[in-house]
Amino acid sequence: MLKKNLLTDLKAYGISNLFAVGIIAFDKYVIVDSHVNISGIFVFSEFIIVPLLMGIISAWFWRNAGLTSRELTGKSFINGIITIAMASIFLGEGSICLIIVSPLLFGSIISGALIGRAMFRRNNNTLNTSIVGLMLIVFVADSLSEHHYENMVSDTILVNAPPQQVWKNVVAFKRIKEKNKYWLFKIGMPSPVESTVEGYYLGAKRKCIFSNGYTFDEKIVTYDENKNLTFAITNQPRDPEIMGHIDIEQGQFLLKDNGNGTTTLVGNSWYKLYVFPTWYYDTWAQSITRNVHLRVMEHIKELSETK
Amino acid sequence: MFRFVTHYIGFLKSVPTLGWLFDGLLKLWAFFTQPALLDWMDEIETEVLKWKRTTSVIHKYGGMQFNYNSKEIGHIHSNGLLDMLLNRSVKAQLMLDGRISDHHTFKNTGWISFYIHSAEDKDYALALLELGYKRLAIKLPD
Numbered sequence: 250m251l252k253k254n255l256l257t258d259l260k261a262y263g264i265s266n267l268f269a270v271g272i273i274a275f276d277k278y279v280i281v282d283s284h285v286n287i288s289g290i291f292v293f294s295e296f297i298i299v300p301l302l303m304g305i306i307s308a309w310f311w312r313n314a315g316l317t318s319r320e321l322t323g324k325s326f327i328n329g330i331i332t333i334a335m336a337s338i339f340l341g342e343g344s345i346c347l348i349i350v351s352p353l354l355f356g357s358i359i360s361g362a363l364i365g366r367a368m369f370r371r372n373n374n375t376l377n378t379s380i381v382g383l384m385l386i387v388f389v390a391d392s393l394s395e396h397h398y399e400n401m402v403s404d405t406i407l408v409n410a411p412p413q414q415v416w417k418n419v420v421a422f423k424r425i426k427e428k429n430k431y432w433l434f435k436i437g438m439p440s441p442v443e444s445t446v447e448g449y450y451l452g453a454k455r456k457c458i459f460s461n462g463y464t465f466d467e468k469i470v471t472y473d474e475n476k477n478l479t480f481a482i483t484n485q486p487r488d489p490e491i492m493g494h495i496d497i498e499q500g501q502f503l504l505k506d507n508g509n510g511t512t513t514l515v516g517n518s519w520y521k522l523y524v525f526p527t528w529y530y531d532t533w534a535q536s537i538t539r540n541v542h543l544r545v546m547e548h549i550k551e552l553s554e555t556k
Numbered sequence: 557m558f559r560f561v562t563h564y565i566g567f568l569k570s571v572p573t574l575g576w577l578f579d580g581l582l583k584l585w586a587f588f589t590q591p592a593l594l595d596w597m598d599e600i601e602t603e604v605l606k607w608k609r610t611t612s613v614i615h616k617y618g619g620m621q622f623n624y625n626s627k628e629i630g631h632i633h634s635n636g637l638l639d640m641l642l643n644r645s646v647k648a649q650l651m652l653d654g655r656i657s658d659h660h661t662f663k664n665t666g667w668i669s670f671y672i673h674s675a676e677d678k679d680y681a682l683a684l685l686e687l688g689y690k691r692l693a694i695k696l697p698d
Contacts, residue, residue, distance in 0.1 A: 297573050319594040322587040352581055357573075360580035360618065367614050 254314065261310035262328050265303040266335055272299060276392050291494075293526040294391040296353045298384050303328065304361020305368065305381065312369040325362040329355040343490035345438045349533050398522045399498075400531060402538040406546045408512045410553040412475040412504045415512045418552040419478050419502045420469075421446040421455070425548045431540040438490065438537070439463060441545050455480050457500075463488050465497065478502045495534060496521045514549065516542040579618025582634035593636045596678040600632065603682055607689055622685060625696050629688040636672035638681045640688045641665075655680060 273295055307328055311321065332354055336342045342350075368377045408415050424443045434440040439459035446455045451472040457465040463486035471479035479501040503515040518538050524530045586593045597620060604610055604622045610629070615621040621631040630640025639659055642650070644666045650656050651668075659667030672681050 297577065301573065301576070317595060318583070318598050319587065319591050322583050322594060326584060326587065353577065355584050356577040356580035358580070359583050360573075360576040363580070363583070364576070364614050367612070 257310055257314060258324060258327075261307035261324070262331050264310070265306040265328060266331055268306055269299050269303050269332060270335065270339065272302075272388070276388070290396050291524045292391050292394075292396060294388040296350065296524075296526070296529075297357050298388045298391070300329075300332070300354050300357030301361035301364065302381065302384055303332070304358045304363070305365035307358075308362045308365025309369060311362075312366070316366075318363075321362050321366060322359055325359045326355065328362075329358045332358070343488070345433060345436075345490045346494065348436075349530075353529065396523075396525055398525070398527050398531070399519065400522070400534070401517060401519045402535050402542065403515060403517045404539055404542040404546065406514050406516075406543070406550055407507075408514050408550045408553050409510070410512060411510055412506045412512045415504055415514060415549065415553045416475045416478075417449075418549045419504065419514070420444075420449055422545070422548060422552060425544065427544075427548065427551075429544070431544070433537065434460075434540065434544075439488065441541055444545070449474075454483075459486070461488070467500070470499075471501075475506075476504055494522070494524050494530075496523070512553075514546055516546050518542065575617030576614070577618075579615075579634045582618075586634055586636070590636075590673075592675075593672065594634075596672055596675065597632055597634075597636070600678060600682055600685070604629070604685055604689075607686075610689070622689075624689055624692040627692055627696060629692060630685055632672070632681070636677075638670045638672060638684065639667060640684060641667050641691075642684075642687060643691060646687060646691075650684075656684070 276295065304325060307325065308321075311324070316324070329351070333347050333351060336350070337344075337347060364380075368380060371377075421444050425441070429435050429440055431440070439461040441457055442460050443458040444455065445458070446469075447453050449472075451469055453469045453472075455467040455469060457467060459465075465482055465486065466484035467480040468483050469478065470481050471477050479499065481499050482497050485497060497518060497520050499519040501515075501517040503517070505513040505515070507513060518541070520534060520538065522530055522534060583594070601612055601620060601622075605612060607624075609625050611623045611626070613621050613623060615631040615633075619631045619633040622629040628641070630638055632638045637660070647656070647666055647668055651658075656668045656670045658669065659665065660669050668684075670677075670681060670684060672678055
């Protein structure tokens with residue numbers, strides 16, 4: 250009996266994960282590459298519809314096992330862990346990415362298993378085929394749709410120093426020694442530590458160095474001394490945490506002289522997202538960008554206010 | 557957490573599948589923090605399905621929905637929150653006991669909310685569902 254249950258579980262995990270690998274590979278290499286010509290984008294369906302279908306597939310194997318909700322949730326959780334391990338091995342995803350994606354996977358796989366259990370209890374094959382068919386249609390339609398998303402995040406800080414004193418620290422700053430406060434930085438996400446520049450002029454090359462040694466290569470495209478420093482990102486590191494998911498396109502520092510010896514410092518970043526749905530991933534992107542801004546801007550404030 | 561989500565980003569429930577996704581996460585949370593809750597919900601489902609002409613389906617925003625003749629009696633989200641419709645007079649009477657509250661979004665209606673935190677609450681939830689069932693059975697006779 251135990252052996253039979255184990256075999257059923259292995260089939261449920263194995264087939265549902267193989268289905269996910271197969272349909273995502275089919276999507277990437279057949280549907281997207283030949284029709285949309287934008288490979289590398291991960292769409293809503295891959296994070297929601299595919300895990301829902303995985304849950305439904307696993308529920309089909311467990312349909313005669315009489316599982317309680319507790320057992321079904323536990324087994325679906327294990328299924329989610331296997332999926333995450335496979336994403337790490339086969340897609341080369343970084344640990345932070347996997348943490349970010351995990352709520353979508355776990356929530357959808359568990360929901361899918363519950364939907365599947367309800368479907369197979371009714372044993373209405375026409376209805377069941379319609380539900381799965383509809384999900385597959387949504388998957389193909391979503392994959393063939395154009396996906397494009399850009400956004401800008403802006404943050405402001407007050408520096409108790411005049412713009413002339415702030416400017417030099419905006420263009421380049423020495424190593425940040427302050428401990429990280431943001432939880433993703435604390436658990437290993439690279440944080441900005443230093444910025445270097447080859448000169449204080451328009452067109453100068455700038456580097457933003459992160460805690461893991463990765464460097465963003467930048468070029469100053471607006472150099473309005475004491476007012477506006479804008480730089481384009483010319484090369485971003487091939488870090489699995491960001492590669493193919495987000496492109497940081499441009500950064501900017503605006504300095505506003507408040508006329509009382511203080512400066513309002515505004516940090517802006519423009520980025521393009523390659524992972525959807527944006528209602529989910531852009532929330533993370535904004536939070537991460539905001540914390541990168543604040544770490545740098547608070548450091549600039551500290552350096553500028555030091556007599 | 558549930559209140560925060562329904563109050564501030566509740567409008568997202570109209571995004572297809574998002575309610576299911578959120579309910580799946582509530583189920584996972586319950587699995588780790590209060591696994592007995594999942595058993596109580598199963599027991600409620602087993603009991604309700606013994607009543608004549610009842611069925612259970614997945615609620616459109618996630619959770620288990622109980623129907624009488626395809627008409628909703630009530631639904632339980634996976635954090636143990638029972639939402640159901642009662643007569644306003646019955647609701648007013650039950651509110652005096654202090655165990656139920658206004659529905660978390662539909663205030664000033666017959667809808668009520670009740671959190672299941674214990675085995676005793678499970679019994680009370682069943683009693684509430686029975687009230688809803690009888691209300692529909694009178695309203696929609698065979």
